[in-house]
Amino acid sequence: MAVVGGVVGGAIGYVLGAAGIMAIRAAVGARAWEVESVTAGAWLVAVSGWLLGVGAWKYWVSPWFGRPERTYATHGWRRYFDFDTDHKVIGIQYLVTFLVMFFMAGLFAMFMRWELMRTGEDVVNADQYNAIMSLHGTMMVFVAVAATVGAFGNYVVPIMIGADDMAFPKLNALSYWLVPPVLVALTVSFAFGGYDTGWTGYAPLSVQSDVGGLFYNLAFFTLGLSSIIGGLNIIVTVVTMRAKGMTWGRLPIFVWSIFITAMMSLIFTQFVALAMLMVILDRTAGMVFFDPASGGEPLLYQHIFWFYSHPAVYIMILPAFGITLEMISHFSRKPLFAYKWAVGALLGIMGLSSVVWAHHMFTSGMAESLRKPFLASTELISIPTGVIFLSALGTLWLGKIKFTVPMLFALGVLFNFLIGGITGVFLADVPVDIQLQDTYFVVAHFHYVILGGGIFGLFGGIYYWFPKMTGKMMNSGLGKLHFWAIMLGFNVTFLPMFVIGLQGMNRRIADYTPDLEPGNKMVSMGAFFLGSSFLIFIYNFIYSWARGETAPANPWGARTLEWQIPSPPPHENFEVPPIILADPYGYGEADSLHADMGIGTLEEAKDSERV
Amino acid sequence: MVASTVLPAEHETPRITINRFGLWLFFLSESMLFAGLLVARFGLLGTEVNEEVSQSIGLLVTVILLASSYSALRAEQAAKARDRAGLVRWLTLTLVMGAIFLAGVAYEWVEAFDAFPTSTTFGTLFFTMTGVHAFHVITGLVFLLILLFNAKAGRYDEDSWPVEAGVKYWHFVDVVWVFFYPALYLI
Numbered sequence: 080m081a082v083v084g085g086v087v088g089g090a091i092g093y094v095l096g097a098a099g100i101m102a103i104r105a106a107v108g109a110r111a112w113e114v115e116s117v118t119a120g121a122w123l124v125a126v127s128g129w130l131l132g133v134g135a136w137k138y139w140v141s142p143w144f145g146r147p148e149r150t151y152a153t154h155g156w157r158r159y160f161d162f163d164t165d166h167k168v169i170g171i172q173y174l175v176t177f178l179v180m181f182f183m184a185g186l187f188a189m190f191m192r193w194e195l196m197r198t199g200e201d202v203v204n205a206d207q208y209n210a211i212m213s214l215h216g217t218m219m220v221f222v223a224v225a226a227t228v229g230a231f232g233n234y235v236v237p238i239m240i241g242a243d244d245m246a247f248p249k250l251n252a253l254s255y256w257l258v259p260p261v262l263v264a265l266t267v268s269f270a271f272g273g274y275d276t277g278w279t280g281y282a283p284l285s286v287q288s289d290v291g292g293l294f295y296n297l298a299f300f301t302l303g304l305s306s307i308i309g310g311l312n313i314i315v316t317v318v319t320m321r322a323k324g325m326t327w328g329r330l331p332i333f334v335w336s337i338f339i340t341a342m343m344s345l346i347f348t349q350f351v352a353l354a355m356l357m358v359i360l361d362r363t364a365g366m367v368f369f370d371p372a373s374g375g376e377p378l379l380y381q382h383i384f385w386f387y388s389h390p391a392v393y394i395m396i397l398p399a400f401g402i403t404l405e406m407i408s409h410f411s412r413k414p415l416f417a418y419k420w421a422v423g424a425l426l427g428i429m430g431l432s433s434v435v436w437a438h439h440m441f442t443s444g445m446a447e448s449l450r451k452p453f454l455a456s457t458e459l460i461s462i463p464t465g466v467i468f469l470s471a472l473g474t475l476w477l478g479k480i481k482f483t484v485p486m487l488f489a490l491g492v493l494f495n496f497l498i499g500g501i502t503g504v505f506l507a508d509v510p511v512d513i514q515l516q517d518t519y520f521v522v523a524h525f526h527y528v529i530l531g532g533g534i535f536g537l538f539g540g541i542y543y544w545f546p547k548m549t550g551k552m553m554n555s556g557l558g559k560l561h562f563w564a565i566m567l568g569f570n571v572t573f574l575p576m577f578v579i580g581l582q583g584m585n586r587r588i589a590d591y592t593p594d595l596e597p598g599n600k601m602v603s604m605g606a607f608f609l610g611s612s613f614l615i616f617i618y619n620f621i622y623s624w625a626r627g628e629t630a631p632a633n634p635w636g637a638r639t640l641e642w643q644i645p646s647p648p649p650h651e652n653f654e655v656p657p658i659i660l661a662d663p664y665g666y667g668e669a670d671s672l673h674a675d676m677g678i679g680t681l682e683e684a685k686d687s688e689r690v
Numbered sequence: 691m692v693a694s695t696v697l698p699a700e701h702e703t704p705r706i707t708i709n710r711f712g713l714w715l716f717f718l719s720e721s722m723l724f725a726g727l728l729v730a731r732f733g734l735l736g737t738e739v740n741e742e743v744s745q746s747i748g749l750l751v752t753v754i755l756l757a758s759s760y761s762a763l764r765a766e767q768a769a770k771a772r773d774r775a776g777l778v779r780w781l782t783l784t785l786v787m788g789a790i791f792l793a794g795v796a797y798e799w800v801e802a803f804d805a806f807p808t809s810t811t812f813g814t815l816f817f818t819m820t821g822v823h824a825f826h827v828i829t830g831l832v833f834l835l836i837l838l839f840n841a842k843a844g845r846y847d848e849d850s851w852p853v854e855a856g857v858k859y860w861h862f863v864d865v866v867w868v869f870f871y872p873a874l875y876l877i
């Protein structure tokens with residue numbers, strides 16, 4: 080099996096890389112074996128070995144050396160463990176991998192809340208808490224950055240634009256197979272005792288932390304590589320592979336959101352890769368980027384890190400906006416309100432996202448003159464964000480709303496993100512931020528944005544596209560139960576966090592003063608309820624995939640292209656390339672038709688779009 | 691009404707356009723990495739340059755690298771003209787010049803370890819910037835080697851896209867050096 084080949088290739092790569100580094104170290108007179116320098120140097124070779132072993136050699140690189148091109152021989156479930164280039168296989172690989180990471184990170188959150196139920200260090204000690212907290216944050220950020228784009232950007236976007244695959248299918252497989260090494264690095268890090276820097280890995284602490292910290296750097300670096308490649312592929316696909324008649328003005332809003340996200344990944348991710356590289360060099364090569372005693376500058380890390388990581392917030396949230404607007408139109412049976420303004424707003428968010436990063440640094444000691452411009456630019460972002468909300472509300476207005484499970488999640492995104500967004504306006508305000516920096520108010524704010532917005536959007540997408548991806552329906556009763564349980568659990572967990580944050584509860588700490596105990600108890604109870612309600616989802620997901628009712632082609636009566644082909648779609652997606660006649664939101668408009676599928680009559684096509 | 695429009699067999703954008711667009715996006719993304727390094731360089735040290743950098747080696751490797759861009763261009767032209775012998779000749783010349791560039795940087799590194807080690811700010815920036823650039827030069831050389839190997843076997847007689855991609859990448863690496871050289875040696 081391909082994965083075995085990958086593991087062997089990775090091991091050989093590590094040994095070769097390590098031997099090379101050790102030879103160089105011996106040559107310059109250093110001790111040959113030193114776990115950090117050797118591993119950092121060997122990592123790239125090991126990852127390359129893994130990629131070649133898992134299938135890049137067999138299906139891609141070997142023809143460069145004159146060997147014959149090979150076609151795929153794998154079928155059935157084994158495809159998901161192979162270097163398969165079908166975008167639909169890769170979408171499912173991404174989805175399942177990141178769901179696994181999501182539930183691991185969720186489990187870590189349960190341990191954190193267990194510790195924080197009472198004052199004192201009674202479940203884990205402070206070091207263990209820091210390791211769990213850091214890994215929880217890192218994994219959740221990775222999930223939020225890559226899950227929706229990886230799963231639905233890959234599975235749905237090519238179909239929505241009428242293409243048979245992505246522009247670069249092999250590159251697509253490569254971007255997915257870079258993800259397992261990320262998971263491996265994080266797991267190895269935990270085995271080494273983890274790291275205590277949180278997901279942000281600020282220097283100089285990250286330079287001084289134990290060997291686990293190095294694996295955090297390597298993991299983030301590798302995930303960055305995967306996002307850049309994935310983003311590039313999506314941009315080229317959307318620009319060059321659209322079906323006849325699929326003009327920019329007819330593009331489904333979800334495709335727009337993924338396209339804009341991909342542009343941000345392509346441009347900004349290099350900066351986090353650079354930040355990680357600098358820390359690795361400070362750790363292993365004796366460099367002094369962040370060492371003030373030798374002329375370095377710790378704030379440089381924060382500037383570079385946030386120059387990526389603020390746009391990354393929009394990499395996490397824009398796909399959820401896309402999913403939300405998409406579903407609100409289909410389930411309100413109305414055209415998307417202010418479509419062009421919504422697209423403009425997404426572009427505006429992308430533009431502004433590059434000039435706000437220092438709002439994370441108001442208390443860092445950076446030049447005071449930088450505060451006001453960053454306050455202003457940050458608050459400006461609420462304008463395009465408001466436009467997205469107007470588009471959603473205008474679409475809902477007087478709609479014939481169908482409260483399906485995905486629609487509930489879309490409405491949940493609106494509710495939660497409203498709270499997350501408005502508290503963000505408070506935090507952008509310098510005097511307020513100085514008071515609230517590093518308190519649970521901030522923790523509550525970004526969980527409302529990322530979990531309440533981004534991850535709710537991801538789960539809405541899962542309920543929405545599950546029938547298309549698996550050919551089975553998910554149980555909608557259990558889906559509704561899951562929605563209401565996590566909606567309740569989420570708000571009971573995170574609303575009180577604003578309060579304890581205002582009372583002075585600091586983030587990233589295993590202990591607190593006794594007066595904060597009642598609030599923390601409530602948060603923990605909410606968190607346990609929230610965590611366990613995902614069991615309903617896991618059961619529903621697995622059971623429905625194995626034994627669910629067979630899904631029709633278009634269970635939601637939606638008009639975008641993916642619903643006009645069988646569930647699951649055939650390998651080449653479309654029997655004949657579709658011709659796009661209008662935008663996909665023509666609900667309630669007489670005689671409107673999104674696409675001519677080239678099969679049967681146009682009248683039949685109109686009927687099927689109207690289901 | 692029966693939908694019986696004649697349909698194109700595949701999407702209309704030619705493969706070569708798709709490939710070129712992807713390559714340019716890759717350059718755009720990589721430029722951000724190099725821009726970040728330049729920002730770090732001027733952010734940490736302003737325009738200060740360590741006087742012990744070897745101006746003669748710096749100038750020499752720069753000239754050689756720029757010359758190699760010209761021979762790479764000739765290799766691409768040869769590939770497009772289906773001139774296999776010319777392709778092999780120009781690729782070989784490019785490879786040799788690229789290797790000389792690397793050797794020059796390696797020589798400079800040995801000197802620099804004593805003059806401004808990694809534990810100084812300038813050393814940190816110098817080794818990181820030349821190192822990241824050299825990593826790209828090495829990958830470029832690997833691509834050129836594969837191209838040479840395949841060119842000899844006549845594999846680009848039909849489709850010269852791989853040559854074009856390798857050569858464009860080589861130009862890109864050179865352009866980066868056009869920014870790095872003054873930033874590290876001159877300003």
Ligand SMILES: [Cu+2]
Nearest residue numbers: 389392436439
């Ligand atoms: Cu931010």
